[in-house]
Amino acid sequence: MLLLTSIPMDGDTDPETEPVVDGTDTTVDLCTDNDSDADGLCDDVDPCPEVSDAAQAPYEGVTHEIPGVIELEFYDEGGPCVAYMDQDSENRGDTDPFRVEEGVDAHGQQVETPGDYVVGFTYAGEWVEYTVNTQAGVYDIELRYSSEMAGVAEGSVELRLDEQVLGTFTFPDTGAFSAFGSAMLTEVPVPALSSGVLRLIFEERYINYSWISFTVAP
Ligand SMILES: [Ca+2]
Ligand SMILES: [Ca+2]
Ligand SMILES: [Ca+2]
Ligand SMILES: [Ca+2]
Incomplete structure (x- = not known):
């Protein structure tokens, strides 16, 4: 699973620098040298070498609770x-960065609620x-976001819990970074976990994300 999420995002499929799927089966031709973490991606193209x-x-030290709301700026500690x-390792949040020493670009510009x-x-x-x-149950999941990049792309975020895919949000832009909207996944089964790991994987660019909520489905 790590391999799939680590494939470079530049669209370059040069077989000499990236793993390729053999045409006859699903064998992956792995990088055989210059691969410090032995995940099959050579260091020069591996985002986490x-x-x-x-x-x-x-x-x-505060574990998030499901059901509940997770403010997305409160991502885990541990670094890149x-x-x-x-x-990149910079926080690009310009005038109001949050967790300024970290690469995630959390910031307080054009937020929905003051102080968020x-x-x-x-x-x-x-x-x-x-x-x-998490408490075991069937949940409606809401992702709060904004984007003013009309025509660039629909938003898309894959959601995983302990590497199991819960679903993929897809959503239109909201017309302005100051205008927020909600993307939904409905009736998603969630197992009971103690210290599970929820992962959001961003599949499109230039979108701001504020929070995600898990509500027991009616
Ligand atoms: Ca590697
Ligand atoms: Ca950054
Ligand atoms: Ca970023
Ligand atoms: Ca937030």
Whole structure:
């Protein structure tokens, strides 16, 4: 699963630098040298080339609860390739960055509620993770977002829980970063977990994400 989410996002399919699927079966031709973490992607194209020994932990020690609302700026601690993957190590949040030392571009510009923050400057292939405790149930899941990139792309976010795909949100732009909308997944079964890991994988760029909520389906 790591391999699939780690494939470079540049659209380049040069078989000399990236794994390719053999035409006759599903064997992947792995990188055989220059692959520090032995995941099959050579270091020069691997967004997470090194195995990190940093520990992953909930932000400020507070595990998120499902059902409940998760503010997306409260992604886990542990740094790049452990708690998140971002295209660069800077927070690009300009005038109001949140967690300024980290690569995730959380910021407080054009938010829906004063004092809130969003995860912005998102690019395809980036991801963020949240340690969660879950109650088993069937949930409606709401993702709050904004985007003014009309015509660039529909939004798309894959949601995983302990590497199991819960679903993929798809949604239109809202016309302005200051105008928020909700993308929904409905009637999603969720198992009971203690310290499970919820992962959002961004599949399109230039969308701000504020929060995600899990509500028991009526
Ligand atoms: Ca590698
Ligand atoms: Ca960044
Ligand atoms: Ca980013
Ligand atoms: Ca937020």
